[in-house]
Amino acid sequence: MAAVPDIRRIGLIGYGAAGRSCAALLAAETDCRVMVLTRRPPADGIPERVAFSADLDALIAWKPDAIIEAASADAFAEMVPDCLDSGIDVVPASVGALQSPEMAARIHAICARSGARLIIPAGAVGGLDYIAAAALTGNIAVTYTSRKPPAAWAGELAALDLADTARTEPVTLFEGSAPEAAKLYPRNLNAGLTIALAAGFERTRVRVIADPGVTRNTHEIAITGAAGDAVLRFENRASPDNPKTSAITALSLVATALRRYAPVGT
Numbered sequence: 001m002a003a004v005p006d007i008r009r010i011g012l013i014g015y016g017a018a019g020r021s022c023a024a025l026l027a028a029e030t031d032c033r034v035m036v037l038t039r040r041p042p043a044d045g046i047p048e049r050v051a052f053s054a055d056l057d058a059l060i061a062w063k064p065d066a067i068i069e070a071a072s073a074d075a076f077a078e079m080v081p082d083c084l085d086s087g088i089d090v091v092p093a094s095v096g097a098l099q100s101p102e103m104a105a106r107i108h109a110i111c112a113r114s115g116a117r118l119i120i121p122a123g124a125v126g127g128l129d130y131i132a133a134a135a136l137t138g139n140i141a142v143t144y145t146s147r148k149p150p151a152a153w154a155g156e157l158a159a160l161d162l163a164d165t166a167r168t169e170p171v172t173l174f175e176g177s178a179p180e181a182a183k184l185y186p187r188n189l190n191a192g193l194t195i196a197l198a199a200g201f202e203r204t205r206v207r208v209i210a211d212p213g214v215t216r217n218t219h220e221i222a223i224t225g226a227a228g229d230a231v232l233r234f235e236n237r238a239s240p241d242n243p244k245t246s247a248i249t250a251l252s253l254v255a256t257a258l259r260r261y262a263p264v265g266t
């Protein structure tokens with residue numbers, strides 16, 4: 001591993017709920033410099049040590065040590081391949097973009113060629129180390145259940161004419177595979193695909209529930225297999241700026257990006 005540089009340079013794609021939190025967290029590290037790629041740089045409230053650009057070439061030319069993607073599945077498809085092709089590691093929030101077999105194959109080919117890594121963060125959940133370890137037995141079944149308050153599903157419930165129903169009872173929006181879930185709900189099911197990457201797509205089932213009985217974004221992962229059984233449950237506070245996104249997501253993205261500098265670490 002290369003020596004830790006005096007100044008750590010992190011790029012950031014997206015300046016929405018998660019992106020703003022990432023920028024603030026990174027700016028609090030005095031030896032970090034951040035360049036944010038966003039279509040509309042803010043006029044004020046810019047944290048110290050944070051610069052903005054609307055141009056991917058400028059971000060890549062700045063030579064960040066790593067880039068955090070915190071924008072969307074579309075932004076992932078538009079920009080992450082070029083970042084990796086330039087030899088820059090990427091920590092993506094929009095992991096659901098890998099539901100597309102074509103995109104996954106393209107990313108693998110680019111990384112093999114450039115030596116860069118796509119480093120998948122735990123994001124809104126955890127326990128991926130356990131799941132990946134248990135999956136080595138070849139005998140594992142995982143059920144992931146996402147329960148969020150109806151506010152996190154406002155647009156989707158309205159489109160299905162289920163907004164009134166979801167005010168009083170849980171509405172199951174989806175049951176099936178993780179890639180299908182991420183394709184159908186790219187802004188809400190990155191966690192499902194993250195778990196499936198650790199467990200294996202064919203071993204992971206996903207349930208998605210808009211639940212008026214929960215106030216937090218609640219994720220349950222039930223694992224059964226040859227190594228043992230486990231149930232993991234995460235009750236995440238939502239980001240104040242986006243009810244779909246758990247606040248822990250930005251913390252996970254930054255922790256993952258900074259972990260690459262640690263000479264000793266998890």
Ligand SMILES: NC(=O)C1=CN([C@@H]2O[C@H](COP(=O)(O)OP(=O)(O)OC[C@H]3O[C@@H](n4cnc5c(N)ncnc54)[C@H](O)[C@@H]3O)[C@@H](O)[C@H]2O)C=CC1
Nearest residue numbers: 014016017018070071072075093094123124187190242245
């Ligand atoms: N991995 C995980 O566990 C989780 C992942 N996410 C994902 O993280 C990402 C960011 O989430 P939030 O910050 O809550 O979303 P947000 O909607 O609050 O912010 C996204 C920002 O990215 C910008 N953006 C989107 N597409 C773009 C493009 N093609 N080019 C340039 N800018 C673009 C938007 O204008 C917006 O400012 C989303 O893809 C979300 O689904 C969210 C929660 C958990």
Ligand SMILES: O=C([O-])CC(=O)C(=O)O
Nearest residue numbers: 124188189190191245246
């Ligand atoms: O933030 C969360 O609770 C999970 C989420 O939106 C996702 O997996 O895309």
